[in-house]
Amino acid sequence: MTRLPRLTVRWRVATALGLVSLLVTSALAFGVWNLTSGYMLRQREQSAIRQAEANARLVDRSLRNGSEGLTELLTGLTSGPDSTVLLYRPGEVLTSGRQIDTDDVPRRLVDLGRRNTPAAQRLVVDGIPVLAVSLPITSADGAYVELAPLVQLDRTFRFLSALLVAGTVLVSLLGVALGSWASRRALRPLTELTRAASRIAGGDLRARLPAQTDPDLTSLAVTFNATADALEQRVLKDARFAGDVSHELRSPLTTMVNAAAVLRRRRAEVPGTAGKALELLTSEVDRFARMVVDLLEISRTDQQTEDLAxxxxxxxxxxxxxxxxxxxxxxxxxxxxxxxxxxxxxxxxxxxxxxxxxxxxxxxxxxxxxxxxxxxxxxxxxxxxxxxxxxxxxxxxxxxxxxxxxxxxxxxxxxxxxxxxxxxxxxxxxxxxxxxxxxxxxxxxxxxxxxxxxxx
Missing domain, CATH: 3.30.565.10 (Histidine kinase-like ATPase, C-terminal domain)
Incomplete structure (x- = not known):
């Protein structure tokens, strides 16, 4: 099973702040949506119901007076191209405005109007959202149904929802960006500490942390720099010791190398075990000489950090x-x-x-x-x-x-x-x-x- 790579501290902070921003803005957006949409919908319903009640009274009065021109009256009651007026009377249904299939109007809604029970219901008729208001017509034992279009309100709801979703996403992304920026600034001393420690590990013993203005970080910088100073002094002291020892060994070692060279030329005069011991001695003297030269080179390199020509x-x-x-x-x-x-x-x-x-x-x-x-x-x-x-x-x-x-x-x-x-x-x-x-x-x-x- 492959283990997913663990996020860095910076990205964990940024992700956490982004999630918190998402939760907070989502809750606020949900509250704004409920309050706004509920208020606007109630206002539209109240307006449509008041208008339908006034229209129903006109129709009822016209029927009581037996006046002619009921069709013209219904036509005049429509408030726009998407509105529909239906008058249910025994044996017939009169319609005006946008023509629809009367079966699209719920039967229960019409029956409530006929039983003198005003009712309202939101519907989608032929792809258009409407508010259906059913009111009783007592003079004709019928019901007056008016379909008030909610197209404009639906567009407003769509725009509001898109705006709230976009705002939620934007605030979440801003939260991630802010978290990344804040964590980067907060972790900058740690980054500088890592960089300085890496330089020291790489051989640059002069690497130090810059002076810190934050009281919480001052002690860290002072302690690290003091430790680096002590380490540098210790390394330089050891290098000087190795260099001094190697330098002091050069004079006697030169004598030993020259003597070994003389003995090597007379190897044929020393037979048997003594000859083998002479070979071992001269080879060890040569190795010792190279070791001293290498030690001098290393100690000189350790002590001089900026001597590259x-x-x-x-x-x-x-x-x-x-x-x-x-x-x-x-x-x-x-x-x-x-x-x-x-x-x-x-x-x-x-x-x-x-x-x-x-x-x-x-x-x-x-x-x-x-x-x-x-x-x-x-x-x-x-x-x-x-x-x-x-x-x-x-x-x-x-x-x-x-x-x-x-x-x-x-x-x-x-x-x-x-x-x-x-x-x-x-x-x-x-x-x-x-x-x-x-x-x-x-x-x-x-x-x-x-x-x-x-x-x-």
Whole structure:
């Protein structure tokens, strides 16, 4: 069973206010309709009944006096083209005005008039709404029936109902719009808090909430900014510590690397177990040296948040230069015919490409394809290898610091320090880009970097 997406707070408030507006305006419209339509209908009925009573007296007087010209009298009593006058006498029915089928007049209504009981009833005769008034004619033992048209009143009712329905719908929509506007203003501090927290999570430790004029929000802004200040100081302190330690290690490490190089050249003179120990020692010294360099780079990046030397860079040219400067078998670089420019820091982008190629060389036998493509306002760098690929559960972890994926905890060989891909992610993030890994068609892993194109 598919679960429907839950509405946001903003739309829940807007919907609630719209429903309340709908209920209130519907109740008001219903009351206005009842009062207005009832009053107008009563007024029209009273007018029609008074007119019918006066006409019935004229007919009754004419019949008592035996005067001629009853047909002309009935013709003169019609008030318009849609009105009808009927005179029921024993054995005959005289009509005047709009001609109708006498069977359309209810028999019970006529019988009430004949029994000296005045009556009125609303009907629809030949598609026209009318008010039928039945009055007794005592002189002729008959009934006088007059059909007063309600066409104008019906039009008024239709216009009034349409106006009330349109007003109800309009007020409901205005309620939704007002609720959306009010909730957006009420949730603006929360939106700013979310935006600032996202920037901090993305590495921008200088993100802060603006000063609030609302007393209810001042404490929130002050507390959040104080927490962000403390976090920034802690991160900078840790970065300085890592940088200081790495810097202090460089001098003795240089000595160790040079000594290891001397020992490596004399490897043939150290046989057996001592030779294997020497190989392990020199490989660990090399890995330690790369780790210290990477730590220095990371600590420098952590401490400096606005140090990017931005310039327009053709990524295809940069990648070709990095590939050409590397020893070993060169890799062909695929690129779109048109230049792919980004606004970036050349040193950091060089390091991104070099680290991706180093990662492919250490863990997958080297890169088999490097491509620079333009895709929907971004420049896309793809580095493919033919190795075992990256398991799905490790595709995010491998960009964390000191995470070496499936090789975590292993020693010997060139397993890396676990900082190369972390540096890639950090540098790409500084360029407002994204990096991830996905399966390569045909097997292996594909590392993808996307950076916004210059001028976008």
């Amino acid at each position: 931005l310039e327009p860079i053709d990524v295809a040219v940069l990648v070709r230069n990095v590939v050409a400067a590397r020893p070993g078998r060169p890799v062909e670089v695929e690129a779109d015919p048109s230049p792919a420019y980004v606004l970036g820091d050349r040193r950091r982008l060089d390091r991104v490409v070099a680290n991706l190629l180093d990662n492919a060389e250490r863990h997958a036998g080297g890169a088999v394809r490097v491509a620079v493509l333009r895709r929907a306002e971004v420049v896309r760098l793809e580095v493919d290898d033919a190795g075992p690929g990256v398991p799905e559960e490790l595709r995010e972890r491998i960009f964390d610091r000191f995470d070496r994926g499936a090789r975590a905890g292993s020693r010997g060989g060139d397993t890396g320090s676990g900082l190369g891909l972390a540096l890639v992610a950090q540098h790409v993030q500084r360029h407002h880009g994204a990096v991830w890994t996905e399966p390569r068609p045909g097997g292996g892993a594909r590392f993808v970097v996307e950076i916004p194109e210059a001028g976008q």
